[in-house]
Structures are given as C-alpha cells and as structure tokens.
Amino acid sequence: MAFYKRKITVSDKAVTNAANLTLRQSLIPNLLVTILFFLWGFAYGLLDVLNSHFQQALDITASKSSGLQAAYFGAYFLCPLTISGWILRKYGFRVTFMTGLAVLAVGCLLFWPSGVKKSFGGFCGSMFVVGAGLSTLETAADPFLAICGPPRYSEVRLNLAQSVQGVGTFVAPLLASRVFFAHTLDTDAGLKNVQWVYLGVACFVGLLIILFFLAPFPEITDADMTQQESDITEGAIDPGPLRKQYNLFLGVFSQFCYVGAQVAVAGFFINFCLESGRTAAESSDLLAVAQGLYAANRFIASGLMMLKPFKPRYMLATYLFLCFVFSVAAMNTSGTASIALLILVFCFESCCFATIFTLALRGLGRHTKSGGAMLVAAISGGTVFPPMMGAVVTNRNAHIALAIPMMGYILAWAFPLYVNFFNRDMVDLHRDTDLNVGTKMVGEKDVEVEEQRHSSEKRIEAGEANEVEQGKKE
Numbered sequence: 016m017a018f019y020k021r022k023i024t025v026s027d028k029a030v031t032n033a034a035n036l037t038l039r040q041s042l043i044p045n046l047l048v049t050i051l052f053f054l055w056g057f058a059y060g061l062l063d064v065l066n067s068h069f070q071q072a073l074d075i076t077a078s079k080s081s082g083l084q085a086a087y088f089g090a091y092f093l094c095p096l097t098i099s100g101w102i103l104r105k106y107g108f109r110v111t112f113m114t115g116l117a118v119l120a121v122g123c124l125l126f127w128p129s130g131v132k133k134s135f136g137g138f139c140g141s142m143f144v145v146g147a148g149l150s151t152l153e154t155a156a157d158p159f160l161a162i163c164g165p166p167r168y169s170e171v172r173l174n175l176a177q178s179v180q181g182v183g184t185f186v187a188p189l190l191a192s193r194v195f196f197a198h199t200l201d202t203d204a205g206l207k208n209v210q211w212v213y214l215g216v217a218c219f220v221g222l223l224i225i226l227f228f229l230a231p232f233p234e235i236t237d238a239d240m241t242q243q244e245s246d247i248t249e250g251a252i253d254p255g256p257l258r259k260q261y262n263l264f265l266g267v268f269s270q271f272c273y274v275g276a277q278v279a280v281a282g283f284f285i286n287f288c289l290e291s292g293r294t295a296a297e298s299s300d301l302l303a304v305a306q307g308l309y310a311a312n313r314f315i316a317s318g319l320m321m322l323k324p325f326k327p328r329y330m331l332a333t334y335l336f337l338c339f340v341f342s343v344a345a346m347n348t349s350g351t352a353s354i355a356l357l358i359l360v361f362c363f364e365s366c367c368f369a370t371i372f373t374l375a376l377r378g379l380g381r382h383t384k385s386g387g388a389m390l391v392a393a394i395s396g397g398t399v400f401p402p403m404m405g406a407v408v409t410n411r412n413a414h415i416a417l418a419i420p421m422m423g424y425i426l427a428w429a430f431p432l433y434v435n436f437f438n439r440d441m442v443d444l445h446r447d448t449d450l451n452v453g454t455k456m457v458g459e460k461d462v463e464v465e466e467q468r469h470s471s472e473k474r475i476e477a478g479e480a481n482e483v484e485q486g487k488k489e
Contacts, residue, residue: 048156086142099388100385117224126209126210127210184306185306248444267392268393270371280420316330341356349414367427
C-alpha cells in the first residue's frame with residue numbers, strides 16, 4: 016500500500032494489540048517517544064538562561080522577564096484541555112505527535128523575526144507557540160509512556176524519559192554559557208546565535224514529523240484501557256464517571272503547584288547565584304550543574320523504583336518533603352552554602368513530576384486520555400508561580416522570593432498524603448500486577464483480543480450511558 020494511503024487512526028472503541036504489549040515489545044515505540052523529551056528539556060533549559068540574559072539585553076526587570084515563562088506555560092493551560100486533548104481522543108497518538116511537532120517547528124521559526132527586532136513581546140509570542148507545540152506533544156507522550164507496556168513499570172518508563180529531558184535541560188544552559196552568551200560575544204551576537212539554534216531545532220523537528228508518520232506505532236484506545244483495567248482488577252469494574260475520579264483531581268492540583276514551584280526555582284536560580292556573589296557566567300555553569308544532578312537523580316530514582324521496597328508513593332512523599340526542607344534552608348543561608356542547598360532542591364525535584372503523573376492516572380480505565388490531558392494542563396502552574404516570585408525578586412531579593420516555591424511544595428504534598436493514607440490499596444494493586452511482564456508475543460493473543468473486542472465496546476457504551484443517566488437524575 017502506498018504510504019499516502021496508510022490508515023494512521025484507530026477508533027477509541029476498538030480493542031487493539033497495543034494494550035497487551037510486553038516490556039520487550041514496547042521498547043521501540045517508547046524509545047521513539049523518548050526522543051521528544053530531549054526537545055522539551057533543551058527548550059526549557061534554554062528558557063531559564065534566556066530569562067536572565069534578556070533582563071540585560073532588553074533592559075527589563077526580573078518580574079517582566081517572567082513573561083517568558085508565563086507565555087510558555089500559558090499554552091499548557093489552553094491546549095491540552097481544548098484542541099490537543101480533542102485531537103488525541105479523536106485521531107490517536109500518532110496524529111497528535113505529528114500535529115505538536117508541526118506547531119513546534121512554527122514556534123521555533125518565529126524566533127528569527129523576534130531576534131531581528133529585539134522584541135520582548137515577539138519572544139513571548141514565539142515562546143507561546145513553542146509551548147503550544149510542546150504541550151500538544153506532551154498531551155500524548157506522557158500518557159503513552161504511562162500505559163504502553165507493563166503497568167508495573169509505568170513510573171519507571173516515564174521517569175527514564177524525563178531523565179532524557181533532564182539531559183537536554185543540562186545541555187542547554189551549558190551551551191548558553193559557552194556559546195550563546197560567552198565572554199567573547201556581545202549581546203547582539205548572542206541573540207543572533209539563539210536565532211540559529213532555534214532554526215536548527217525547527218529543521219530537526221521537520222525530520223521527526225516524517226519519522227512519526229512512517230514508523231510503526233501502536234495506538235492505545237479507551238477500549239484497550241478498559242480491558243487492561245479489568246485484567247488488573249480481575250473483574251469488569253467500571254471506573255465511574257470522570258467527575259468522580261478524585262485521585263486524578265488531587266493529582267492535577269499537586270502537579271499544578273509542584274510544576275509552578277519547580278519553574279520558579281529554575282527561572283530565578285541565576286538571580287539567586289548573582290545575589291550570592293557569583294558572576295553571570297559562573298551562575299549559568301552552576302545552573303548546568305544543578306540540572307545535571309537533577310537528570311542524574313532521575314536515573315537513580317528510576318532504578319530505585321524497580322526495587323520492591325521503594326514504592327512510587329513512598330518516593331514521591333519523601334522527595335517532595337525534602338524539596339520543602341532544602342528550600343527553607345537555602346532561604347536562611349547565604350553565599351556558597353545557600354547555592355549548594357538550592358542545588359539539592361533540584362536533586363529532590365527529580366522524580367516528582369513523573370511520579371505524580373503516573374499515580375494520578377492509576378485506575379482511570381477509559382478516562383486515561385482525558386486524565387492525561389488534565390495532568391498536562393496542570394503544567395500551567397509554571398504560568399502562576401514565576402511572576403509572583405519575580406515580583407518579590409524585583410522588590411526584595413531572590414532569597415526571600417524562595418518562599419513562593421516553598422509554598423508550592425507544601426501544597427503539592429497533599430497528593431502523596433492522599434495516596435499513602437487513603438488510596439494506597441488501589442495504587443499498590445497496579446504496582447504489583449504481573450500483567451504484560453512476560454515475554455508472550457502479541458500474535459499469540461490475537462484470538463483473545465478478538466473475543467474481548469465486543470465486550471469492551473459494550474462496557475464503554477454502558478459506562479457512557481450510565482454517565483448520561485446519572486447526569487439527568489442530578
């Protein structure tokens with residue numbers, strides 16, 4: 016069949032082999048999606064450095080420079096709950112990936128005229144389009160990694176992908192300090208280099224669009240997730256209407272607060288270092304060190320979660336609490352000690368995002384795609400916290416401003432408290448299941464899948480009918 020006649024979409028009511036992929040079978044599609052995480056890390060890491068340098072290059076205050084974060088993460092609030100979430104449910108993962116990559120390429124190209132005009136508003140607009148593309152990609156990528164393969168290793172898969180993202184976040188500030196804004200380059204030359212970098216990213220993204228179109232790619236549907244949930248719970252238990260998924264909603268709240276705190280700390284890390292007696296170049300290097308340790312600790316956390324005693328709910332509660340402890344310590348010290356303590360905050364942020372995401376998706380069944388879109392939209396917390404911190408940095412100092420992310424860590428801790436004390440049986444059931452851990456090939460399951468197709472479609476239709484009926488009664 017000609018490539019332009021290939022069918023690349025699947026009905027959400029169809030049962031496919033994708034829900035039955037073993038660890039070995041899911042390796043290639045997961046690796047393909049993991050490539051995208053490097054793009055996120057690079058864009059995010061470069062954003063933190065641009066935030067600081069734009070304050071000098073464009074003569075703006077710290078609070079105004081936070082407009083970059085507001086533009087970037089504002090797209091996360093709009094897209095997953097509207098267009099990208101709809102594309103995922105209507106056309107599936109492959110089309111959503113290709114759409115997100117196309118929008119990302121456009122956003123990267125917009126950096127060129129913004130750099131020529133030295134327009135901060137233009138940079139904010141470009142960053143919004145980049146955020147729209149990345150949020151569309153993440154609407155598909157995070158849920159895909161959480162559900163493609165054995166449920167037992169959901170947290171491990173997403174944390175490993177996030178580790179690759181951390182590598183991109185580590186490379187970006189290092190590249191910025193050595194190339195874009197090196198001592199030998201003036202501000203104009205540095206901005207011109209940024210233009211060329213984003214042009215290169217746009218070309219690379221164009222190649223990825225072709226790759227995602229041509230590569231064999233499993234489509235996991237709502238019917239697949241209904242079947243998988245039934246297999247895990249050993250019964251056809253419907254999760255109920257979306258409005259009653261309290262584990263999800265608390266996870267969304269926690270993700271919003273945590274991401275807001277994380278973005279605020281990274282966005283004003285250089286200001287914090289400058290205040291502690293470091294130069295701009297040294298501060299950028301220290302940011303690279305912090306992001307490098309952040310990425311390395313994600314690999315460590317992923318390895319720990321492979322071991323039975325290190326349950327994801329324990330890891331999340333511990334790491335998030337230590338973020339709060341070391342942010343308080345960094346606030347109340349000065350000089351090198353305060354920088355070291357703030358770097359420790361980066362270390363313990365490492366596994367929080369991915370673990371919140373996967374724990375909040377547990378037990379959603381046919382609501383998994385909708386839940387994933389909500390959790391991606393929660394990344395928009397990065398729009399709220401940095402401007403608040405920027406205002407305090409402008410009017411007081413960066414040490415006092417750490418009270419803003421500290422508050423975010425406290426609020427985010429509500430979710431690990433809930434899953435450890437009120438919902439631990441459900442999350443542990445998904446953690447301990449042996450479903451798809453074996454090496455049975457998909458071909459051996461074809462007969463079983465064919466038999467499950469009709470029953471899964473009926474369960475979905477029955478669940479939707481119950482929601483409509485309950486809505487009428489209420």
